[in-house]
Amino acid sequence: MILLIQYTIIFxxxxxxxxxxGCFSEHSGVINIGLEGIMVFGALGGALVMSSxxxxxxxxxxxxxxxxxSIFVGMLYSMLLGVAAIHFKADQTLxxxxxxxxxxxxxxxxxxxxxxxxxxxxxxxxxxxVNARKSFLIAQGTEFNWFMPLALIILLLAWFVLYKTRFxxxxxxxxxxxxxxxxxGISVFKMRYSGVLISGALGGLGGLVYxxxxxxxxxxxxxxxxxxxxxxAVMIFGAWKPFRIALAxxxxxxxxxxxNVYTGFDLLKQLNLPSTVYNMLPYIISLIxxxxxxxxxxxxxxxxxxxxxxxx
Amino acid sequence: xxxxxKKKKTSFLSIPAVQTVIASLLCIxxxxxxxFIVLLIINPGHAWxxxxxxxKNFWNYxxxxxxxxxxxNTLVKTAPLxxxxxxxxxxxxxxxxxxxxxxxxxxGAGACIFCTVGLGWGWFPALLASIVFGALIGAISGVLKAYxxxxxxxxxxxLNWICLYLVNTLLSGVKNPTSPYTYSISLKVVTxxxxxSTAANPGATLPQLxxxxxxxxxxxxxxxxxxxxxxxxxxWVLLTKTKLGYELxxxxxxxxAAKYCGMRDRANIxxxxxxxxxxxxxxxxxxxxxxxxxWSVTQASVPAMGFNGIAAAFLGGLHPIxxxxxxxxxxxxxxxxxxxxxxxxxxEISNMISSMIIxxxxxxxxxxxxxxxxxxxxxxxxxxxxx
Numbered sequence: 001m002i003l004l005i006q007y008t009i010i011f012x013x014x015x016x017x018x019x020x021x022g023c024f025s026e027h028s029g030v031i032n033i034g035l036e037g038i039m040v041f042g043a044l045g046g047a048l049v050m051s052s053x054x055x056x057x058x059x060x061x062x063x064x065x066x067x068x069x070s071i072f073v074g075m076l077y078s079m080l081l082g083v084a085a086i087h088f089k090a091d092q093t094l095x096x097x098x099x100x101x102x103x104x105x106x107x108x109x110x111x112x113x114x115x116x117x118x119x120x121x122x123x124x125x126x127x128x129x130v131n132a133r134k135s136f137l138i139a140q141g142t143e144f145n146w147f148m149p150l151a152l153i154i155l156l157l158a159w160f161v162l163y164k165t166r167f168x169x170x171x172x173x174x175x176x177x178x179x180x181x182x183x184x185g186i187s188v189f190k191m192r193y194s195g196v197l198i199s200g201a202l203g204g205l206g207g208l209v210y211x212x213x214x215x216x217x218x219x220x221x222x223x224x225x226x227x228x229x230x231x232x233a234v235m236i237f238g239a240w241k242p243f244r245i246a247l248a249x250x251x252x253x254x255x256x257x258x259x260n261v262y263t264g265f266d267l268l269k270q271l272n273l274p275s276t277v278y279n280m281l282p283y284i285i286s287l288i289x290x291x292x293x294x295x296x297x298x299x300x301x302x303x304x305x306x307x308x309x310x311x312x
Numbered sequence: 313x314x315x316x317x318k319k320k321k322t323s324f325l326s327i328p329a330v331q332t333v334i335a336s337l338l339c340i341x342x343x344x345x346x347x348f349i350v351l352l353i354i355n356p357g358h359a360w361x362x363x364x365x366x367x368k369n370f371w372n373y374x375x376x377x378x379x380x381x382x383x384x385n386t387l388v389k390t391a392p393l394x395x396x397x398x399x400x401x402x403x404x405x406x407x408x409x410x411x412x413x414x415x416x417x418x419x420g421a422g423a424c425i426f427c428t429v430g431l432g433w434g435w436f437p438a439l440l441a442s443i444v445f446g447a448l449i450g451a452i453s454g455v456l457k458a459y460x461x462x463x464x465x466x467x468x469x470x471l472n473w474i475c476l477y478l479v480n481t482l483l484s485g486v487k488n489p490t491s492p493y494t495y496s497i498s499l500k501v502v503t504x505x506x507x508x509s510t511a512a513n514p515g516a517t518l519p520q521l522x523x524x525x526x527x528x529x530x531x532x533x534x535x536x537x538x539x540x541x542x543x544x545x546x547x548w549v550l551l552t553k554t555k556l557g558y559e560l561x562x563x564x565x566x567x568x569a570a571k572y573c574g575m576r577d578r579a580n581i582x583x584x585x586x587x588x589x590x591x592x593x594x595x596x597x598x599x600x601x602x603x604x605x606x607w608s609v610t611q612a613s614v615p616a617m618g619f620n621g622i623a624a625a626f627l628g629g630l631h632p633i634x635x636x637x638x639x640x641x642x643x644x645x646x647x648x649x650x651x652x653x654x655x656x657x658x659x660e661i662s663n664m665i666s667s668m669i670i671x672x673x674x675x676x677x678x679x680x681x682x683x684x685x686x687x688x689x690x691x692x693x694x695x696x697x698x699x
Contacts, residue, residue, distance in 0.1 A: 031465075033411070033465070033469075080671065084671070084674050084675065088674070088675050088678040089677065089678055090674030090675055090677070090678065091409075091674055091677075093409045093411060093465050094409075094622065094626060094670065094673065094674050095671060095674045097411065097619055097622050097670065098623075098667050098668075098670035098671035098673075098674065099667075099671070100619070101616065101619055101620075101623075101663065101666070101667035101670065102664060102667035102668065102671065104663075105660045105661075105663035105664040105667055106664050106667075108658060108660040108663075109350065109354075109658045109660050109661050109664050112658035112660065113354045113657070113658060116654075116655060116656065116658070117354075120655045120656075121655075123654050123655065123658065125658075221660070222612065222613070223613060225612045225613055226473060226612070226613055226614070229469050229472075229473060230473075232466070232469065233469075233470060236466065274481050274484070276477035276478070276480055276481045277477075277481075279473075279477050280473070280474050280477040280478070283470040283471075283473045283474050284470075284474060286470055287456075287462075287467060287470045287471070287474070290456070290460070290462045290466065290467065290470075291456060291460050291462060294456075294460045294461050294462045
């Protein structure tokens with residue numbers, strides 16, 4: 001039971017962070033299908049810092065540096081989307097798909113190159129960070145880590161920024177009606193870049209949280225196993241609103257955790273459902289939610305449409 | 313004379329087909345350049361040989377017989393990629409982005425493997441089953457788009473994962489107990505008195521049509537690649553030469569105008585997604601029914617084939633005939649990556665190059681607009697009017 005709660009909260013914090021990232025990007029008017037790729041690169045940034053820190057490093061330093069690295073790399077990677085979608089009016093779905101493919105392929109190439117450079121007989125795509133990971137745990141022996149309170153703080157911040165600051169409201173206006181926003185002097189380009197950058201930062205951080213969830217090494221040729229897409233589902237289920245996203249993240253995190261540990265519950269074991277059912281449920285639920293609510297969808301009106309100052 | 317030449321040259325550049333080819337070649341060059349830079353960073357000494365190794369793929373072998381055998385392997389994997397790219401470009405022509413091709417491909421794979429290994433069917437009914445299931449998944453996206461206004465990209469992504477888990481569950485029943493893979497399709501599962509065993513099912517593999525003679529007895533080459541090329545031409549004819557194709561493209565260009573002209577926009581959307589799904593579904597059977605590889609029921613991510621189809625579709629200038637060449641090229645460099653010396657370079661570098669190529673394809677529209685502006689700026693009236 002404790003195990004289930006732990007995993008639910010871990011997966012929920014990953015999903016919450018990444019989905020909030022997607023939420024910022026979409027509120028600014030850019031669809032970010034590339035969250036999966038951003039997560040992989042953010043995870044890579046964090047993992048590289050963790051695995052290269054000497055064993056005796058202060059725990060606090062490890063935590064801060066790896067978080068900063070994942071955020072920075074995530075933001076950098078998200079600029080692939082920003083530049084293409086905002087400046088060059090590229091198809092956002094196409095760019096996102098490219099970013100997802102590049103995420104896994106690129107991270108694998110980097111890790112394998114580093115591993116082979118260190119030892120030609122080790123062409124694996126695995127990075128290890130056994131000791132560094134322990135610094136993230138609040139209490140040794142459990143899986144509760146510092147990312148959980150951090151995710152909560154970011155949730156509150158995200159809500160505050162989106163609804164209570166001038167920046168957030170302007171950002172949202174660019175996703176609803178960019179021409180109207182521009183007419184009152186808001187720079188749509190700047191707002192959209194900010195949205196994409198924030199999604200890069202949160203997506204990258206989410207990637208780091210994911211690869212430290214109960215494991216102390218990561219095989220980068222696996223990518224992040226669809227968590228970026230699951231986060232998109234969370235965002236949709238959460239109707240693009242931070243607190244609803246948090247609830248959705250808890251629900252979907254619960255399903256994902258169940259698929260890992262359901263054998264520990266007699267009742268569920270008797271149901272004898274394959275673990276794939278629990279993996280599938282979040283996607284089925286989001287699809288049903290879309291079917292029911294899509295007629296008056298909460299999605300930002302102008303998302304996915306490149307901003308053209310000349311059109312009205 | 314020189315002036316005449318110049319005029320001819322600029323109007324030549326304003327032909328859409330020429331622009332498409334130039335744009336695709338530029339995307340490839342840019343992708344290769346990035347790949348080369350990465351190779352240089354990893355190990356400058358061997359970078360150039362590595363790049364040529366990737367591009368040469370089967371030419372790396374000295375014996376012509378081995379070359380042909382490896383060329384055949386590349387062709388075997390080109391067929392499903394081509395079908396996925398047709399799936400993507402067909403729906404894109406109708407204004408729908410079929411990111412769900414990956415899931416439709418998975419559904420097709422599940423259908424054809426289950427029909428052959430589980431039910432002991434021959435290749436033809438199995439192929440039909442993969443078409444039906446691919447089309448079904450596509451049609452779900454289509455119905456959701458037409459009647460509930462659900463974005464086909466979002467429903468496609470959800471369905472990709474649903475299909476993956478469903479197919480993993482379905483195929484667990486025909487899994488080889490000693491590995492995570494399903495039984496080879498040349499076998500069928502027979503249950504006698506509750507005990508599973510296997511029997512031969514030779515009719516499940518696609519006919520080779522004597523092609524193995526051309527390709528040094530490659531076991532896999534055959535009907536698949538021929539069928540894929542024929543279907544590409546068929547899609548081209550359907551899109552450009554038939555009333556249905558005209559209607560579909562009109563719906564894609566302006567849904568409301570098409571509706572106003574009396575076209576049934578909802579039915580067209582559903583039909584498009586179903587055809588799209590059928591193409592991706594048949595693609596899966598063109599790979600799995602050759603016996604080239606088996607399905608791993610523990611795979612935790614959607615196979616990249618459908619996503620690579622997006623790459624091939626855009627690189628081929630969203631033209632069914634262009635897709636033949638771009639699909640081959642992408643598969644060619646992917647296989648070329650396996651030629652690299654693994655002690656120096658990771659083979660995934662070729663995946664990286666193809667993903668960079670897709671990325672650059674995103675800039676094609678911008679490139680063409682700028683080119684047209686340029687041409688107009690030069691006072692080339694012909695080009696200006698055409699734009």
